[in-house]
Amino acid sequence: MALTTAPDPTRRGPGSVRPRANRRGPGRSRHGDGLAGYVFLSPWLIGLMAVTAIPMLLSLYLSFTNYDILTPWSEVEWVGLANYERMFTADPSWWHSVRVTLTFALVAVPLKLAAALGVALLLNRAWRGVGVFRGLFYLPSLLGGSVALAIVWVNMFNRDGAVNSFLALFGVTGKPWVNDPDWALETLMVLAIWQFGAPMVIFLAGLKQVPTELYEAAAVDGAGRWRQFVNVTLPMLSPVIFFNLVLETINGFQGFTAAFVLSNGTGGPVDSTLMYTLNLYITGFTDLEMGYASAMAWVFLVAVAVITVIFFSTGRFWVHYSDGEDR
Amino acid sequence: MHPATPPTASAPAGRTYRTPLPRRRLLRGLLAVAVAAPLIAGAAACGGDDPATDPNAPVKLSVFWWGGEARAKLTEEALALYTKKHPNVTFEKTWQANQGYFDKLATLTAGGNPPDLFQIDDNFLAEYAARNTTLDLTPYQSSGKLDTSKFPKSLWQYGVVDGKLAGLAAGENTQGLVYNKSLLAKHGLPEPTTGMSWEEHIAWAERVARTAKVPGTQDPSADYKAFWVWLRQQGKDMYSGSELGFTAEDVTRWFELWKGARDRGATPTPDVIHEGNVTDISKQLVVTGKAATSWVWVNQMPELKKNTKDELGVVAYPGDPSAQWARASMYWSVFRGSKHRDVAVDVINFLMNDPEAVKLLGTDRGLPSNQDLRRVVSDDTTDPAMKQSIAVEAELAQKFGESPQVPIKGHSKVRSELVKAAENAQYGRANPAEAAAQFVAACKSAIA
Numbered sequence A: 001m002a003l004t005t006a007p008d009p010t011r012r013g014p015g016s017v018r019p020r021a022n023r024r025g026p027g028r029s030r031h032g033d034g035l036a037g038y039v040f041l042s043p044w045l046i047g048l049m050a051v052t053a054i055p056m057l058l059s060l061y062l063s064f065t066n067y068d069i070l071t072p073w074s075e076v077e078w079v080g081l082a083n084y085e086r087m088f089t090a091d092p093s094w095w096h097s098v099r100v101t102l103t104f105a106l107v108a109v110p111l112k113l114a115a116a117l118g119v120a121l122l123l124n125r126a127w128r129g130v131g132v133f134r135g136l137f138y139l140p141s142l143l144g145g146s147v148a149l150a151i152v153w154v155n156m157f158n159r160d161g162a163v164n165s166f167l168a169l170f171g172v173t174g175k176p177w178v179n180d181p182d183w184a185l186e187t188l189m190v191l192a193i194w195q196f197g198a199p200m201v202i203f204l205a206g207l208k209q210v211p212t213e214l215y216e217a218a219a220v221d222g223a224g225r226w227r228q229f230v231n232v233t234l235p236m237l238s239p240v241i242f243f244n245l246v247l248e249t250i251n252g253f254q255g256f257t258a259a260f261v262l263s264n265g266t267g268g269p270v271d272s273t274l275m276y277t278l279n280l281y282i283t284g285f286t287d288l289e290m291g292y293a294s295a296m297a298w299v300f301l302v303a304v305a306v307i308t309v310i311f312f313s314t315g316r317f318w319v320h321y322s323d324g325e326d327r
Numbered sequence B: 001m002h003p004a005t006p007p008t009a010s011a012p013a014g015r016t017y018r019t020p021l022p023r024r025r026l027l028r029g030l031l032a033v034a035v036a037a038p039l040i041a042g043a044a045a046c047g048g049d050d051p052a053t054d055p056n057a058p059v060k061l062s063v064f065w066w067g068g069e070a071r072a073k074l075t076e077e078a079l080a081l082y083t084k085k086h087p088n089v090t091f092e093k094t095w096q097a098n099q100g101y102f103d104k105l106a107t108l109t110a111g112g113n114p115p116d117l118f119q120i121d122d123n124f125l126a127e128y129a130a131r132n133t134t135l136d137l138t139p140y141q142s143s144g145k146l147d148t149s150k151f152p153k154s155l156w157q158y159g160v161v162d163g164k165l166a167g168l169a170a171g172e173n174t175q176g177l178v179y180n181k182s183l184l185a186k187h188g189l190p191e192p193t194t195g196m197s198w199e200e201h202i203a204w205a206e207r208v209a210r211t212a213k214v215p216g217t218q219d220p221s222a223d224y225k226a227f228w229v230w231l232r233q234q235g236k237d238m239y240s241g242s243e244l245g246f247t248a249e250d251v252t253r254w255f256e257l258w259k260g261a262r263d264r265g266a267t268p269t270p271d272v273i274h275e276g277n278v279t280d281i282s283k284q285l286v287v288t289g290k291a292a293t294s295w296v297w298v299n300q301m302p303e304l305k306k307n308t309k310d311e312l313g314v315v316a317y318p319g320d321p322s323a324q325w326a327r328a329s330m331y332w333s334v335f336r337g338s339k340h341r342d343v344a345v346d347v348i349n350f351l352m353n354d355p356e357a358v359k360l361l362g363t364d365r366g367l368p369s370n371q372d373l374r375r376v377v378s379d380d381t382t383d384p385a386m387k388q389s390i391a392v393e394a395e396l397a398q399k400f401g402e403s404p405q406v407p408i409k410g411h412s413k414v415r416s417e418l419v420k421a422a423e424n425a426q427y428g429r430a431n432p433a434e435a436a437a438q439f440v441a442a443c444k445s446a447i448a
Helices: A019-023 A030-062 A082-089 A093-123 A130-142 A149-154 A162-169 A182-192 A197-209 A213-219 A225-253 A257-262 A276-286 A290-318 B018-043 B070-086 B101-110 B125-128 B140-145 B153-158 B181-186 B198-212 B225-233 B248-263 B270-278 B298-305 B341-353 B353-359 B371-380 B384-397 B409-426 B430-446
Strands: B059-066 B089-096 B117-120 B168-173 B175-180 B293-295 B313-314 B325-332
Touching: A019 A257, A019 B313, A030 B117, A030 B293, A082 A290, A093 A130, A093 A182, A093 A197, A093 A225, A093 A276, A093 B117, A093 B198, A130 A197, A149 A162, A149 A257, A182 A257, A182 B248, A213 A225, A225 B168, A225 B313, A257 A276, A276 A290, A276 B409, B018 B089, B018 B117, B059 B070, B059 B101, B059 B341, B070 B341, B089 B198, B117 B341, B125 B325, B125 B409, B153 B168, B175 B181, B175 B298, B181 B198, B181 B293, B198 B248, B225 B248, B225 B409, B248 B430, B270 B409, B293 B298, B298 B313, B298 B384, B313 B384, B325 B341, B353 B371, B371 B384, B409 B430
Parallel strands: B059 B089, B059 B117
Antiparallel strands: B117 B325, B168 B325, B175 B293, B175 B313
């Protein structure tokens, strides 16, 4: 990435060749720059290798073994595809965690995006104090996947938590939300949806990019607000919607912290919050089946990649890039 | 950005492979490190005994345990005492709450950097022993370097896995049914007694619920230690060799017993039961006022008392108390690959048998394993909750039955599966027979 931003005297481009780069003269060879690039990259590159690439490759290897954390590597046994076979054919709790995660993502992601877009539309006006509101709506997502927030959530959605006290004002008897297997996952969804600040800010930026002429033209043609929204805003915003959709879906699949805190690391009550990543964690670190957990991680990686590819391939049909004509 | 002069600006031009090469070399180097590190760790784990080195050479021993601040303070004081007597030995102390402790211990072990000396309990002892992570303490025991002569035999034996002494009991405890004394007195209700049958206990709990409007008892059907005591009273056991010591019918009866109790209103609602199932000791229902009794270990009394103003009492679990046993509340184990294993063993011996150290540690990890010193500590203690737990344990010690075998590999999974199955029955998502069948099937694959 950083490499491409380095001034490269051999490449022609409008304004990209700065006089200073020229002054160095032709003696500066192309690969000299390349090497410098790598030197500058090295902190990132070493980080990538040590923290991401090598562990990933090792986990791929481990996924074909019976590694259990405690046994030294020299005694680890190669088990071929047994871990993968077990996952698909003999592990009901794996299928259960897949169902829980899909349910979570399918409900929480669209609602979160809808909330983000809705609030962004409201805040995309020149009201007095609109900045304050933007800040306030963004605040929850600053708290992100924090443990503190999840603890607050658990206490709010307890049998005698704030939510039920509020409901009691209207004579409604609440549920023990987080401790009820029928509602625990829904409570997590609400938490995820509430944190719509990040996509909201991106939507806001996208809305500001829509040329006002288009609205004016639409208004002249007699389009009402709804028509303007459907025929101008949505198409113009589609790249941003696409971006948010991909990002939030991946996020949704990776939900871990809140489920971990809410269930004390068990995925309970009765596995109702056993998200995929939580199941993976329990398998690896509590049950000590790290080889199997590695296989689960790789299936997860492939699944997320496939879903992303599907998004990208369907994107052609509904994502409009306004600068597409002059390409 | 300032166009910095690259440090390699003098590199000869014209060699196009110049940049890829260091990268490949770098990759290879990193890969070598990543592969070698665990190998080296593995090799270290297979190393021989301590060389007969200078006994006064400085030694830094890493120690890892779980527990609260009180335990940390006591343990640090006891270790400081050891350093005072052996100035060449210092300690690198790490401690944390129980939740996440075993994740951390496993990760440290995997990283080839496990503590020399660590605390472990019977949920994981067999897991670690089966993989040869723990040092066999038997040679030290027979040479007298680790003195267990004052220990009850059944207590140190509860640390033997596959014929090896994998851990030494850091204290003794047993199951205890803790009840809210103040609540019962306020409503003129009788206190539970040791030896009550399970039926009597449930009937009593129902009466408490009716009179005091507080559920009489936490539903322990998800609690492996209550299930275990009950099984032993039925002539069964948790494990028998490498198999389960019970059948699906036994579990069904256990679940049905508690379904009956729930139907009679003797227990809290399923969501509150669930709270009790998953929270730690400081939020047990007897402390939060959501039930009149909780199922705990006797040595946890002082910790419970800290979290409530009410007076608490403790008796044995219902049924014949001979089903209970002198359980090692937790163990001290030595990492097999430790470079200072002799010193580590000596520290265990010190913590268990030195009068001053034992006095310092008190009953925080359970009753002292050394029976002579146990007497001294119980005479000296001033904490009423601790006094109470000592009294109950001393009374029960007369009635204890034989220790069961140490839980086998897969036990922690069995525990979490029991919670899952019991809660399925509690929430009414399965009937007792279905939940029992689900549990037994899950257990079989967990210990396979």
